[in-house]
Amino acid sequence: MPETASAGPRRTGPANLNAMAAQEIRRRVFSGHLRAGAKIDQEALADELGISKLPVREALITLDHEGVVEHIARRGAFVARMTRDDIRDHFRVFGVVSGLAAERAARNLSPESLQAMHDLADRMESGADRAEQERLNFEFHRRINYAADSRRLLSLLGILGKTVSHGFYEAHEDWPDKARADHRLILAALSARSAARARTLVEKHLADAGERAVALLERQGFWDH
Amino acid sequence: MPETASAGPRRTGPANLNAMAAQEIRRRVFSGHLRAGAKIDQEALADELGISKLPVREALITLDHEGVVEHIARRGAFVARMTRDDIRDHFRVFGVVSGLAAERAARNLSPESLQAMHDLADRMESGADRAEQERLNFEFHRRINYAADSRRLLSLLGILGKTVSHGFYEAHEDWPDKARADHRLILAALSARSAARARTLVEKHLADAGERAVALLERQGFWDH
DNA sequence: TGAGAAAATACTTTATCAGAAATCATCGAA
DNA sequence: TTCGATGATTTCTGATAAAGTATTTTCTCA
Numbered sequence: 001m002p003e004t005a006s007a008g009p010r011r012t013g014p015a016n017l018n019a020m021a022a023q024e025i026r027r028r029v030f031s032g033h034l035r036a037g038a039k040i041d042q043e044a045l046a047d048e049l050g051i052s053k054l055p056v057r058e059a060l061i062t063l064d065h066e067g068v069v070e071h072i073a074r075r076g077a078f079v080a081r082m083t084r085d086d087i088r089d090h091f092r093v094f095g096v097v098s099g100l101a102a103e104r105a106a107r108n109l110s111p112e113s114l115q116a117m118h119d120l121a122d123r124m125e126s127g128a129d130r131a132e133q134e135r136l137n138f139e140f141h142r143r144i145n146y147a148a149d150s151r152r153l154l155s156l157l158g159i160l161g162k163t164v165s166h167g168f169y170e171a172h173e174d175w176p177d178k179a180r181a182d183h184r185l186i187l188a189a190l191s192a193r194s195a196a197r198a199r200t201l202v203e204k205h206l207a208d209a210g211e212r213a214v215a216l217l218e219r220q221g222f223w224d225h
Numbered sequence: 226m227p228e229t230a231s232a233g234p235r236r237t238g239p240a241n242l243n244a245m246a247a248q249e250i251r252r253r254v255f256s257g258h259l260r261a262g263a264k265i266d267q268e269a270l271a272d273e274l275g276i277s278k279l280p281v282r283e284a285l286i287t288l289d290h291e292g293v294v295e296h297i298a299r300r301g302a303f304v305a306r307m308t309r310d311d312i313r314d315h316f317r318v319f320g321v322v323s324g325l326a327a328e329r330a331a332r333n334l335s336p337e338s339l340q341a342m343h344d345l346a347d348r349m350e351s352g353a354d355r356a357e358q359e360r361l362n363f364e365f366h367r368r369i370n371y372a373a374d375s376r377r378l379l380s381l382l383g384i385l386g387k388t389v390s391h392g393f394y395e396a397h398e399d400w401p402d403k404a405r406a407d408h409r410l411i412l413a414a415l416s417a418r419s420a421a422r423a424r425t426l427v428e429k430h431l432a433d434a435g436e437r438a439v440a441l442l443e444r445q446g447f448w449d450h
Numbered sequence: 451t452g453a454g455a456a457a458a459t460a461c462t463t464t465a466t467c468a469g470a471a472a473t474c475a476t477c478g479a480a
Numbered sequence: 481t482t483c484g485a486t487g488a489t490t491t492c493t494g495a496t497a498a499a500g501t502a503t504t505t506t507c508t509c510a
Contacts, residue, residue, distance in 0.1 A: 089377040152314040
């Protein structure tokens, strides 16, 4: 028996409990399940998720840094009151930081990576299903961000990106077309080594994504009280 | 006796232990006490600070988000390997986000706030001591950031600002003069409601601060191994 | 018989749990 | 309206369980 292949009831969760808890709380906030300003009961949430209070507490620290909840010392955590402009601002910042990364990527990207990105763009047009498109989209941007070759930018982009409510590809009829067109333009700028143009395009791309995020949340009843 | 003024041996720390621990770890990292790549022993650190492991653990989560340490699941936390370019990038991002805030502030700042900022600038020139100047400087930027009136920007700026190693006013002979000049220019742009100019000036101001931060860390032996 | 590789074991460290201590907000009384 | 007691939570501690790492031992092959 070379491995513990036929293992017993090993749990299959995402590595650690606090990441799982954070993901679940994010879902509840953006789905409108947890309303803005509501106090988050650590104990109740822990019971509900079948874990102890500690991972929940750690998840709340993470979400505080992301701006999803507001943590007041010795008072507890509250769902952050996010306005439409807060969402737009989030994507605006996401945009300028991504723009910086694109600016660098325009200089650094190897010919091989550029080719790989062209392939990605091609695959996005060959009518894959929505979920697959979202994955390809993620991969496209990831390539740019890694090419920027800056630990600092990468770490910030990781935080900024996690907050995003996924599901653009399902929610917006015209988003796939718009995204494809944007990606082609960005890729052209990167291929031409036009750092400034790549930066501007990426900034606009994400500002637009911000508007879509607002519309998506609107439709999901995020601001209905 | 209106309050527990003449209290017993109440501890006087900064509200909660994890914030204290985070501050202490930051200090050790930027002073070169904890070297890049070094593994952080949670238990040893907890013993040393006279607290339990949990606040230390929570501090490490915070510092992970700030990019000061790198947390690998079930492996522990390691001091982030920060290059000179990482520091510059940090301030670059700090700059673009602060720039966004300044852009908004140029539109929003009330005449009263502008007057208050003029007073702050005046006081910075009336030869206060270095520590006081650093405080006034902080207040100056805080005014701008609050005037931007965006929870999202404010929260990000809070995180970005904490990482900064303080002590510019002590460390650089010419920084007070440079900072005063920059502030005057920024203030002029804000008073003239020139959003774009305010943004550019703030971006430059912080990019310069980044160079100074690199020089400061260099002098403190941060990169000597 | 000695050297190298694989596997099992022991050890160190992290992640989690349940409960105790401290703190703040609320409510009632003067 | 102000002060003090009560109750509900958060925050922290010590202990336990789960991983990962390193070491040692054993086995195979030259």
